Amino acid sequence: MSTPRQAHATRWRHALSAYERRLAHVPPPPVAGRLTRMVGLTLEAEGCQAAIGDRCEIVSSPESHVEAEVVGFAGERLYLMPTGDLHGMRPDARVVPRTQAGTVRIGPRLLGRVVDGACRPLDGQGPIEAETSVRLAGRPINPLLRRPITQALDVGVRAINGMLTIGRGQRVGLFAGSGVGKSVLLGMMARYTAADVIVVGLIGERGREVKEFIERILGRAGLARSVVVATPADYPPLMRLHGAWLATAVAEYFRDRGRNVLLIMDSLTRFAQAQREIALAIGEAPATKGYPPSVFARLPQLVERAGNGVAGEGSITAFYTVLAEGDDQNDPIVDAARAILDGHVVLARRIAEAGRYPAIDIEASVSRVMHDVVSAADLALARRLRQATAVYEHNRDLITIGAYQRGSDPRIDEAIARWPQIEAFLRQDMHERVTLAASVAQLAATMAEGPADAARAKTTPEPRAAQESRAAQEPRGARDLKAARDARPPHETGAARK
Ligand SMILES: Nc1ncnc2c1ncn2[C@@H]1O[C@H](COP(=O)(O)OP(=O)(O)OP(=O)(O)O)[C@@H](O)[C@H]1O
Numbered sequence: 001m002s003t004p005r006q007a008h009a010t011r012w013r014h015a016l017s018a019y020e021r022r023l024a025h026v027p028p029p030p031v032a033g034r035l036t037r038m039v040g041l042t043l044e045a046e047g048c049q050a051a052i053g054d055r056c057e058i059v060s061s062p063e064s065h066v067e068a069e070v071v072g073f074a075g076e077r078l079y080l081m082p083t084g085d086l087h088g089m090r091p092d093a094r095v096v097p098r099t100q101a102g103t104v105r106i107g108p109r110l111l112g113r114v115v116d117g118a119c120r121p122l123d124g125q126g127p128i129e130a131e132t133s134v135r136l137a138g139r140p141i142n143p144l145l146r147r148p149i150t151q152a153l154d155v156g157v158r159a160i161n162g163m164l165t166i167g168r169g170q171r172v173g174l175f176a177g178s179g180v181g182k183s184v185l186l187g188m189m190a191r192y193t194a195a196d197v198i199v200v201g202l203i204g205e206r207g208r209e210v211k212e213f214i215e216r217i218l219g220r221a222g223l224a225r226s227v228v229v230a231t232p233a234d235y236p237p238l239m240r241l242h243g244a245w246l247a248t249a250v251a252e253y254f255r256d257r258g259r260n261v262l263l264i265m266d267s268l269t270r271f272a273q274a275q276r277e278i279a280l281a282i283g284e285a286p287a288t289k290g291y292p293p294s295v296f297a298r299l300p301q302l303v304e305r306a307g308n309g310v311a312g313e314g315s316i317t318a319f320y321t322v323l324a325e326g327d328d329q330n331d332p333i334v335d336a337a338r339a340i341l342d343g344h345v346v347l348a349r350r351i352a353e354a355g356r357y358p359a360i361d362i363e364a365s366v367s368r369v370m371h372d373v374v375s376a377a378d379l380a381l382a383r384r385l386r387q388a389t390a391v392y393e394h395n396r397d398l399i400t401i402g403a404y405q406r407g408s409d410p411r412i413d414e415a416i417a418r419w420p421q422i423e424a425f426l427r428q429d430m431h432e433r434v435t436l437a438a439s440v441a442q443l444a445a446t447m448a449e450g451p452a453d454a455a456r457a458k459t460t461p462e463p464r465a466a467q468e469s470r471a472a473q474e475p476r477g478a479r480d481l482k483a484a485r486d487a488r489p490p491h492e493t494g495a496a497r498k
């Protein structure tokens, strides 16, 4: 029998050991330091203990504080980059490390909202109810567990659906110079795609364009099933990086819940430029065209997060715009993007100038997963249209000045005969939606057997293999022609019958 005194002591012992156990899980108090130097956008702090990616608060007075992120260190010195405006910072300001570095809270209520790179609302619609904390940098997926790309995604644009069919989980580059119709094309895909959720990352573009994209191009209906993350050009470079990461994290959130997501990132070039600004500011040496090596490490890290999830999860199909400055296709970012993406759609200025929108250069564009998501017959039709386009484009000058004599080359004769239908197929008004089925049917109608084939058959004997493959396509071509006539707008039906 214990005395009341002993029982009291035992209770105390238990209580103390419970506290001791809880103490083991409490993080150590942050060790604050002070701001010692600021050059350009780079801040240097001494005395504080923080790791790369940690957020710190820099307090120069009770009213003036700025958030910054640790981006590098040298010995005891930490390099930080601000995520906001630096006005009012003083030497010796306190630098206080914060917990929860590199995470952001998101949830399903983000649908229909416009936020910045820190997930703060920009649309004046009140605070966002978030349910989960996610890492901005995402979580890696075992590449062997990812589902392969086997299903096509309807993007609502005829030339892409028919000629460059996109697979669910594919990552595609949209390469173009300025003003050739990137935003309009992305907007069309956002409005017309069969994906469940659209996540738009507007990274480093002009502020005016953000409003225009949301109001004019995406529209109210498009925004309802979209999440827009906007970090325009006047935001600090770190916020622009965060914008791209947050947009990808939001896409991952919906993918993990089984949704098929279309992620649109405009632009990957501005993301690379933001990383270049940061890397150069903390002393990394420039390599290719002023881009330090870390830029080329960051690009695949970002892009690899898109794609299919593991079994039971959804997919992220991603379009990244890449600025081909001065329409230069050898820009290092264009080159890097071409290598890490599963295909690219090239928009050409000469086509836009000729008034054909979307200004897709079919010859220069490729979807590397198309053969996995369409039938052999549809692939063959696309190849035939591609070949006819190449023949026409290579002889365009001869044809337009009248120097080409009909009958000299049956391939050119066929290309000339089909050209009006091919142009009609590739052209699409921004307010027109063309489903995947209608696109394929219209492609079949455009490349259907016709007078051009008859003429060719008379002038050149066809090789046996070609005859066989043609025979294999015929029944489908005839079937599709009927479907296409039903699906086509009346003015195009007339053109197809001619
Ligand atoms: N499908 C289309 N149908 C008709 N006009 C189009 C179409 N696509 C683009 N355009 C025309 O091209 C113009 C420029 O398009 P857009 O703003 O999308 O270019 P951009 O490449 O995004 O330009 P920037 O480099 O300035 O961002 C549009 O204002 C519009 O007039």
Ligand SMILES: [Mg+2]
Residues within 6 Å of the ligand: 182, 183, 184, 209
């Ligand atoms: Mg644009």
